[in-house]
Amino acid sequence: MLIVQKYGGTSVGNVDRIKNVAAKIKSYWSEGHQVVVVVSARSGVTNELIARAKSISAAPSEREMDMLLATGEQETIALTALALHSIGVPAVSRTGAQAGIITDTFHSRARISQLTGGDIKERLNEGKVVIVAGFQGISSESEITTLGRGGSDLTAIALAAVLKADICQIFTDVDGVYTADPRIVLDARKLNHICYEEMLELAASGSKVMQSRSVEFAQKYGVPFEVRSSFNDQPGTIVKAFEKTMEDALVSGVALDRTQTRVTVGDLPDSPAAFAAIFDALGESSVSVDMIVKNVAPIPGKANLTFSVNTDQVGYAEKVITAALKKLGAGTFRSSGEIAKVSIVGVGMTSHPGVAGTLFRALSEAGINSELITTSEIKISVGIAPDKADLAVRSIHSAFGLDK
Amino acid sequence: MLIVQKYGGTSVGNVDRIKNVAAKIKSYWSEGHQVVVVVSARSGVTNELIARAKSISAAPSEREMDMLLATGEQETIALTALALHSIGVPAVSRTGAQAGIITDTFHSRARISQLTGGDIKERLNEGKVVIVAGFQGISSESEITTLGRGGSDLTAIALAAVLKADICQIFTDVDGVYTADPRIVLDARKLNHICYEEMLELAASGSKVMQSRSVEFAQKYGVPFEVRSSFNDQPGTIVKAFEKTMEDALVSGVALDRTQTRVTVGDLPDSPAAFAAIFDALGESSVSVDMIVKNVAPIPGKANLTFSVNTDQVGYAEKVITAALKKLGAGTFRSSGEIAKVSIVGVGMTSHPGVAGTLFRALSEAGINSELITTSEIKISVGIAPDKADLAVRSIHSAFGLDK
Numbered sequence: 001m002l003i004v005q006k007y008g009g010t011s012v013g014n015v016d017r018i019k020n021v022a023a024k025i026k027s028y029w030s031e032g033h034q035v036v037v038v039v040s041a042r043s044g045v046t047n048e049l050i051a052r053a054k055s056i057s058a059a060p061s062e063r064e065m066d067m068l069l070a071t072g073e074q075e076t077i078a079l080t081a082l083a084l085h086s087i088g089v090p091a092v093s094r095t096g097a098q099a100g101i102i103t104d105t106f107h108s109r110a111r112i113s114q115l116t117g118g119d120i121k122e123r124l125n126e127g128k129v130v131i132v133a134g135f136q137g138i139s140s141e142s143e144i145t146t147l148g149r150g151g152s153d154l155t156a157i158a159l160a161a162v163l164k165a166d167i168c169q170i171f172t173d174v175d176g177v178y179t180a181d182p183r184i185v186l187d188a189r190k191l192n193h194i195c196y197e198e199m200l201e202l203a204a205s206g207s208k209v210m211q212s213r214s215v216e217f218a219q220k221y222g223v224p225f226e227v228r229s230s231f232n233d234q235p236g237t238i239v240k241a242f243e244k245t246m247e248d249a250l251v252s253g254v255a256l257d258r259t260q261t262r263v264t265v266g267d268l269p270d271s272p273a274a275f276a277a278i279f280d281a282l283g284e285s286s287v288s289v290d291m292i293v294k295n296v297a298p299i300p301g302k303a304n305l306t307f308s309v310n311t312d313q314v315g316y317a318e319k320v321i322t323a324a325l326k327k328l329g330a331g332t333f334r335s336s337g338e339i340a341k342v343s344i345v346g347v348g349m350t351s352h353p354g355v356a357g358t359l360f361r362a363l364s365e366a367g368i369n370s371e372l373i374t375t376s377e378i379k380i381s382v383g384i385a386p387d388k389a390d391l392a393v394r395s396i397h398s399a400f401g402l403d404k
Numbered sequence: 405m406l407i408v409q410k411y412g413g414t415s416v417g418n419v420d421r422i423k424n425v426a427a428k429i430k431s432y433w434s435e436g437h438q439v440v441v442v443v444s445a446r447s448g449v450t451n452e453l454i455a456r457a458k459s460i461s462a463a464p465s466e467r468e469m470d471m472l473l474a475t476g477e478q479e480t481i482a483l484t485a486l487a488l489h490s491i492g493v494p495a496v497s498r499t500g501a502q503a504g505i506i507t508d509t510f511h512s513r514a515r516i517s518q519l520t521g522g523d524i525k526e527r528l529n530e531g532k533v534v535i536v537a538g539f540q541g542i543s544s545e546s547e548i549t550t551l552g553r554g555g556s557d558l559t560a561i562a563l564a565a566v567l568k569a570d571i572c573q574i575f576t577d578v579d580g581v582y583t584a585d586p587r588i589v590l591d592a593r594k595l596n597h598i599c600y601e602e603m604l605e606l607a608a609s610g611s612k613v614m615q616s617r618s619v620e621f622a623q624k625y626g627v628p629f630e631v632r633s634s635f636n637d638q639p640g641t642i643v644k645a646f647e648k649t650m651e652d653a654l655v656s657g658v659a660l661d662r663t664q665t666r667v668t669v670g671d672l673p674d675s676p677a678a679f680a681a682i683f684d685a686l687g688e689s690s691v692s693v694d695m696i697v698k699n700v701a702p703i704p705g706k707a708n709l710t711f712s713v714n715t716d717q718v719g720y721a722e723k724v725i726t727a728a729l730k731k732l733g734a735g736t737f738r739s740s741g742e743i744a745k746v747s748i749v750g751v752g753m754t755s756h757p758g759v760a761g762t763l764f765r766a767l768s769e770a771g772i773n774s775e776l777i778t779t780s781e782i783k784i785s786v787g788i789a790p791d792k793a794d795l796a797v798r799s800i801h802s803a804f805g806l807d808k
Contacts, residue, residue, distance in 0.1 A: 015456060015460055056422065064482045067499075068478075071479050074472075079456060079457065082461040085461055092468075
């Protein structure tokens with residue numbers, strides 16, 4: 001088999017962990033598999049480099065930041081190759097450029113435009129393990145680029161696609177995808193499999209396992225992958241295309257996102273044009289908006305718009321909205337506190353009515369008021385008070401029988 | 405003017421020093437010069453990386469070590485570019501590969517085979533300062549290579565040659581080339597200029613300012629360069645081709661090398677063939693030999709050979725010599741303790757008789773016995789007891805009036 005493995009920053013965090021990773025790679029290689037390994041920078045290294053850059057320049061150039069940050073992965077590939085050599089496994093490292101990861105020219109958030117794989121196939125055929133630097137590529141202008149958050153997962157999945165790997169394993173510090181965060185719900189269960197759509201909704205709903213982008217890429221190219229722990233040998237969760245049998249599970253998981261803040265734009269003209277002006281302005285400024293509710297205001301002909309934005313972006317959203325309101329000549333901006341977004345996700349939902357009923361009954365029995373609600377084909381999210389978040393997740397998890 | 409500057413690891417050792425270097429670069433750029441800057445890894449970084457590699461593998465692959473070590477300079481170029489940006493100087497960084505530093509395929513000690521300069525000229529013409537990673541290149545097989553010790557100096561001098569720079573400045577932690585080590589001789593003087601040949605003899609005689617290799621390269625391509633301090637604004641020492649006026653100085657400097665050990669091969673057949681067998685074996689094993697003396701042994705038809713080898717190489721030299729003696733069927737190996745090599749260097753020597761006389765009179769008056777002697781056109785070296793080394797340097801410095 002041809003296996004692509006990815007080890008995150010925690011898994012290669014220090015010399016001992018790199019040796020552990022090498023031993024794990026050897027166990028697959030010894031069974032006769034061809035192994036391509038993608039590694040991240042050692043945990044902490046990227047943050048150290050960023051801190052050093054920020055102490056020099058408040059707004060560092062993205063091109064130079066990419067030049068700087070790419071060193072983190074380059075260090076890890078060399079050390080991992082050395083660790084394999086020292087236990088008798090032939091191995092060779094490849095930077096993103098050497099692995100033929102060609103990107104566009106948008107520094108710090110480059111997109112892969114072409115992936116040749118370089119000479120990886122030839123090296124595999126020589127019996128070598130090939131270690132590739134995650135997160136980085138080379139632009140069409142021969143500049144070092146980085147792929148942004150979750151970039152190493154993307155490198156692994158893209159390589160798996162282009163090399164036609166039999167499996168892609170994302171080794172991380174969690175055992176797989178759970179029905180809920182095990183730190184909140186003690187009897188949360190690890191899922192054996194989940195489809196891309198559910199994984200995407202979970203990622204968008206605050207589950208930190210993987211960035212949406214890599215899952216979307218896997219979905220687009222039909223690359224099944226497994227999320228599993230680098231610290232034990234348990235099987236993880238396989239993420240793959242939807243299969244009919246998956247419908248048995250009504251709801252796959254409960255996700256929690258604590259990073260939202262509720263924002264209200266009051267006394268707007270009650271017209272689609274006014275709402276469009278607000279959302280267009282936010283969209284052009286790349287502020288993501290979620291859980292939109294429109295209320296009629298006490299003043300006739302006026303309406304209030306309430307929605308959630310990422311807490312990090314509230315200040316920026318206020319600037320953008322205030323400017324838009326000035327143009328409109330009406331309306332007021334108000335930020336009304338953080339909220340927690342609790343979501344249930346499951347492809348089974350589409351064919352089973354009554355899911356929303358079960359959700360709201362669970363919240364009601366726990367005495368939790370939902371302030372904002374949003375739904376998709378396979379997801380229902382509610383915005384609630386942050387101090388009720390854990391209780392809500394536990395109540396919902398139990399109401400859907402996810403512990404069984 | 406087009407200026408190539410090189411800043412060593414101590415000069416860019418931390419964020420504050422990088423900011424100082426940026427300010428210094430700005431002062432040249434502001435005067436309208438085009439500036440290309442070569443930087444080393446921050447001091448300590450290379451050693452840290454080596455230690456990390458050694459804790460994984462006792463004999464790390466040179467290819468992977470180059471992959472690892474090249475990250476050190478890549479970090480510095482990005483940080484230096486950011487420091488320039490933050491004080492309003494347009495700057496862009498270039499890895500060795502991007503600067504078109506093409507090398508052969510000998511990892512850890514690659515030689516530059518071609519230097520294109522990449523797009524440096526275009527960037528300079530846009531008014532930008534170009535920051536190039538020293539010490540590294542890219543091989544004809546697209547592998548990252550490093551140039552070995554003193555590699556960053558070589559990068560700077562090679563770039564100065566190919567860009568036809570008006571001057572090449574090697575900024576370091578010393579003020580220039582001195583008539584003797586100022587830690588030993590308090591009234592040692594900084595030389596204003598020195599010729600390549602003298603600089604080479606000084607480097608070979610233990611002066612730590614620069615590696616011979618970079619000086620040889622500068623000599624071959626006729627690149628004058630200046631060695632000066634990055635911590636002050638004093639002019640340094642200009643190293644250039646010999647000019648007639650330089651002959652005024654009989655002796656330019658006194659160098660000291662404490663890294664030699666005296667080795668004796670005793671009871672050899674007194675024949676050139678036997679001596680050749682010993683030196684051929686050492687030569688094939690890349691053990692450098694210096695200060696050779698032949699003594700007739702007490703046994704008729706036998707001779708003793710005494711010479712100095714680098715202390716690091718004594719164990720290896722013993723192995724090589726013992727094997728050669730076995731083939732010869734005669735002779736014994738004996739290492740007879742460390743010696744200090746004190747050398748006087750000066751192009752003026754060739755045309756002034758009596759230099760050796762002054763040297764030995766100085767030693768004699770100081771009560772120092774010289775155990776080994778070797779001479780070249782522009783150098784005389786003596787091997788003496790290590791505990792007499794400082795006294796010898798001071799006595800000789802004064803005897804030649806170098807303090808005046």
